[in-house]
Amino acid sequence: MPHPLLADNPGETHLLLGNEAIVRGAVEAGIQVVTCYPGTPSSEAPDTFFRLSPEGKYYFEYSVNEKVALEVGGGATLAGALTLTTMKHVGVNVAADPLMTLCYTGAPGGFVLLSADDPGCHSSQNEQDNRIYARLGGMPVFEPSTAQEAKDMTRDALAMSKKHEAPVMLRTTTRVNHLRGPVEFGNAPDPGKAKGFTKNPSRFVPIPAFSRRMHLELLDRLDALREEAEKSPYNTVSGAGEIGIAASGISRAYLCDALENAGLKGKVKVFDLGMSYPLPETMALDFMKGLKKLLVVEELEPVLENELRVLAQKNSLDIEIFGKNLLPQNGEFTVTMVENAVREVAGEQAVTVDCCEGRDNLPMRPPNLCAGCPHRGAFFATREVFGDDAIYSSDIGCYTLGLLPPLSCADFLLCMGSSVSAGGGAALAAGQTVVAFIGDSTFFHSGLSGLANAVFNQHDLLLVILDNYTTAMTGHQPNPGVHHTVLGENPSRVDIAKSCEGVGVEVIRKVNPLNRKKTVAALEELKDMKGVRVLIAEEPCPLYARRITRQSKPQVAYVTENCSGRYECLEKLACPAIYKDGDKAAVNELLCSGCMLCLQICPNIKAKKRG
Amino acid sequence: MSDVKPIRIFMTGVGGQGTLTATTLLTQTVLHLGLPVTSGEIHGMAQRGGVVESTVLIGCKSPKIGHGEADVLLGFEPMETLRALPYLKPGGTVFSSSEYMLPLSVATGRETCPSLDEVETAVKACTDDFRFLPCQTLGLEAGAVQAGNIALLGALAASGKTPVTVEAMAEAIRANMKAKIVDVNLKALELGAKQDA
Ligand SMILES: Cc1ncc(C[n+]2csc(CCOP(=O)(O)OP(=O)(O)O)c2C)c(N)n1
Ligand code: SF4
Numbered sequence: 001m002p003h004p005l006l007a008d009n010p011g012e013t014h015l016l017l018g019n020e021a022i023v024r025g026a027v028e029a030g031i032q033v034v035t036c037y038p039g040t041p042s043s044e045a046p047d048t049f050f051r052l053s054p055e056g057k058y059y060f061e062y063s064v065n066e067k068v069a070l071e072v073g074g075g076a077t078l079a080g081a082l083t084l085t086t087m088k089h090v091g092v093n094v095a096a097d098p099l100m101t102l103c104y105t106g107a108p109g110g111f112v113l114l115s116a117d118d119p120g121c122h123s124s125q126n127e128q129d130n131r132i133y134a135r136l137g138g139m140p141v142f143e144p145s146t147a148q149e150a151k152d153m154t155r156d157a158l159a160m161s162k163k164h165e166a167p168v169m170l171r172t173t174t175r176v177n178h179l180r181g182p183v184e185f186g187n188a189p190d191p192g193k194a195k196g197f198t199k200n201p202s203r204f205v206p207i208p209a210f211s212r213r214m215h216l217e218l219l220d221r222l223d224a225l226r227e228e229a230e231k232s233p234y235n236t237v238s239g240a241g242e243i244g245i246a247a248s249g250i251s252r253a254y255l256c257d258a259l260e261n262a263g264l265k266g267k268v269k270v271f272d273l274g275m276s277y278p279l280p281e282t283m284a285l286d287f288m289k290g291l292k293k294l295l296v297v298e299e300l301e302p303v304l305e306n307e308l309r310v311l312a313q314k315n316s317l318d319i320e321i322f323g324k325n326l327l328p329q330n331g332e333f334t335v336t337m338v339e340n341a342v343r344e345v346a347g348e349q350a351v352t353v354d355c356c357e358g359r360d361n362l363p364m365r366p367p368n369l370c371a372g373c374p375h376r377g378a379f380f381a382t383r384e385v386f387g388d389d390a391i392y393s394s395d396i397g398c399y400t401l402g403l404l405p406p407l408s409c410a411d412f413l414l415c416m417g418s419s420v421s422a423g424g425g426a427a428l429a430a431g432q433t434v435v436a437f438i439g440d441s442t443f444f445h446s447g448l449s450g451l452a453n454a455v456f457n458q459h460d461l462l463l464v465i466l467d468n469y470t471t472a473m474t475g476h477q478p479n480p481g482v483h484h485t486v487l488g489e490n491p492s493r494v495d496i497a498k499s500c501e502g503v504g505v506e507v508i509r510k511v512n513p514l515n516r517k518k519t520v521a522a523l524e525e526l527k528d529m530k531g532v533r534v535l536i537a538e539e540p541c542p543l544y545a546r547r548i549t550r551q552s553k554p555q556v557a558y559v560t561e562n563c564s565g566r567y568e569c570l571e572k573l574a575c576p577a578i579y580k581d582g583d584k585a586a587v588n589e590l591l592c593s594g595c596m597l598c599l600q601i602c603p604n605i606k607a608k609k610r611g
Numbered sequence: 612m613s614d615v616k617p618i619r620i621f622m623t624g625v626g627g628q629g630t631l632t633a634t635t636l637l638t639q640t641v642l643h644l645g646l647p648v649t650s651g652e653i654h655g656m657a658q659r660g661g662v663v664e665s666t667v668l669i670g671c672k673s674p675k676i677g678h679g680e681a682d683v684l685l686g687f688e689p690m691e692t693l694r695a696l697p698y699l700k701p702g703g704t705v706f707s708s709s710e711y712m713l714p715l716s717v718a719t720g721r722e723t724c725p726s727l728d729e730v731e732t733a734v735k736a737c738t739d740d741f742r743f744l745p746c747q748t749l750g751l752e753a754g755a756v757q758a759g760n761i762a763l764l765g766a767l768a769a770s771g772k773t774p775v776t777v778e779a780m781a782e783a784i785r786a787n788m789k790a791k792i793v794d795v796n797l798k799a800l801e802l803g804a805k806q807d808a
Contacts, residue, residue, distance in 0.1 A: 015635075015638060015639055015642050122653055145672070146649070146672065147649075174653070175651055175674055175675055178651060178652045178653065178654070179649055179650065179651045179652075179674035180634075180635065180638055180649070180650040180651070180652075180674075181648065181649045181650070181674075182642055182647075182648070250673075250674075250675075252672075253672040253673040253674070254673050254675070256672040256673070257617070257671050257672055257673045260617070332675070334675060334676075334677025334678070334680070335673055335675070335677055335680060336677045336678075336679070336680060337677065353677070353678060353679030353680070354679055354700070354701045355678040355679030355696075355697045355698070355699065355700070355701070356679075356696040356697055356698075356699045356700075356701055356703075356733075356736070356737030356738070357696065357697065357733065357736065357737070358693055358694055358695065358696040358697045358733070359693055359694075359696075359725065359729075359733060362690060362693065362694050362724075362725065363690070363714045363716045363717050363722040363723070363724060364714065364716070365625065365660055365661050365662050365714045365715075366661070366715075367660065367661045368660055368715055370660075567719070567720075570718075570719045571719075574715060574719075576660055576715055576718075578718070579713065579718030579719065580718060580719060580720040
């Protein structure tokens, strides 16, 4: 029996994660090609496509980065395939170059970009609002607020993209990707084969003479798409009165519950914008006519608010518009926050929520490297050799957690791949030793080009590549260097050492970071050299090993009677499996992964067979 | 949606504890009962021992619960129950595990956790309607530590505070969990439900 997400089972209802609903919507649209680079909160969408790929009727790939994912997807749609490319919001920065031009050439096979934004920075370095990218490029935007809509809008965005040959943005936020709700399925037709490529250089090769015309065609397409927004079932006006509220994205869900709480349902006019760009202006004007006040409810930037203000001004409407003056421009909303903004505009008293008192200053649970994490070994040895004398250029992955004491191995960080290039820049300006850390996935994402640059420009840099055989931080996705994936062996592995060699690095060493002596010795050797040196610290992430290759180490550590109570193990390693028990240290056997790093630090810790 | 009385359930625990499995199971149970349900999860760095918060909302459209909005608070760890108390409506219902999972700073002796008495006092200041259960112990008794969460759900189901019943939960366990772990979880459900009697 095929997996329910792939089966042609219309009428069935399943409880789905927002990201799974997106997968189902794509299947219902007849998706042919899916590309991605993982990143929270988008990852369960591509991971589900990958897991189901042996029985799915689509092509799927984890690309090495977002630019490549968008280009592979772009090429596929140019060759007539219905295509979905997924990434987190900051990924769109990486992919922006091809994206802007794909908006000019258009997407003959249909193309949807899933941009998973993260208001509140639950798992990101910023909370940029990618609806602005959609305006910059000229792409229609769909913003679901429930699991059902995530499914339906994905399907309809793909269909609309194909009809108009225009790239479309499916813009979600963390709450939508990670909500769960019932989804009623539609048909899942056989996608068949892609149409194939039709040569037409004047349409697909953006030399200036062609680009000028392409831009005009894009503007025409947007006019046609505005007409689509005017009749979209996702854009509705309801209620009545002189107070209007316009909302998009997850804010529509908050607004719905807020009106219910305030007893204002039906007593104000509500403009729900599910397809939020291009703005359906006729509809918006109809909605605004007769309103005295208008509140715009949208998280992050005042995008809709500004567009509605422009429309009001152009049409000389006498209407007072509220938005970011009542609701924050950062973080997420809550139902109560929205309710109070509505109440304020309606001239009603704000509700004060009584809430229970918790307690401040409770011990926190900052994320920490897992017990047995090989990164801990690499950082421990690095501190032993360099202490505070080196500048630590970090990158994005689990190893960013090396920032925390006692390991303290991150001094700055810009974005994925920056450890190498920004590390080189810091070294030449500071005249100090720079040690850069990069994970295997990040190395292939954008470390390689920085490394070629470092060789070419003769930077002075010690680069430690933390090869844990997986993309751990975002859920253990494959990358070109991995040996295994959930589907089996990686048949076309790209070797990290050879890649470094290929871009001209002359000094390359390899160690197991859980071997303290050898790692320290390798670092000592590299410390005394100049130029670009690479140390590959190779050892699988124990979580990956357990989940993907079903391997775990046979031994665990224990503390002997002789423990002196100096707690060096605790203080130097901060391993979550070690704790204080009375006046001695102790090891939690359930957490210990058997990495044996602590044995190399204290003679009073020994190994024994697990269980 | 307005014909169903809205109920908002806030759940909190520590990464690796199975908070999300419990959330999904509760959501599936509500769905089986034919009620409109949405749930949400925030688990940025969950696998690395951080706090995991999730929600189950009956008869609401939003998947999020703000401060003072929760009718029920389910804490799978007592200190996390205390941390999440601001989400609870005064007079709401609390079900909490009484067994700690120590954060690193406490395990290394740099900080101390509030005692169970202190947690109870704080809860009492918000509501009379609360119950503490030794979840891990009940889980172990049922056959697996991880089933402890289901014991807490058992207590919730037996309390009648929500439309969810013990039978409906049992059915959802049978329908949605892998055959291997069904019995252990049914046992945990029963143990938790008994605690509420
Ligand atoms: C441009 C961009 N894309 C994606 C992400 C999400 N992300 C964070 S860490 C990471 C991968 C880390 O993998 P790796 O470098 O192998 O380190 P590990 O977590 O395995 O230690 C990704 C994809 C991001 N932060 N920025
Ligand atoms: S998931 Fe793997 S790489 Fe990440 S902290 Fe844990 S052990 Fe280390």
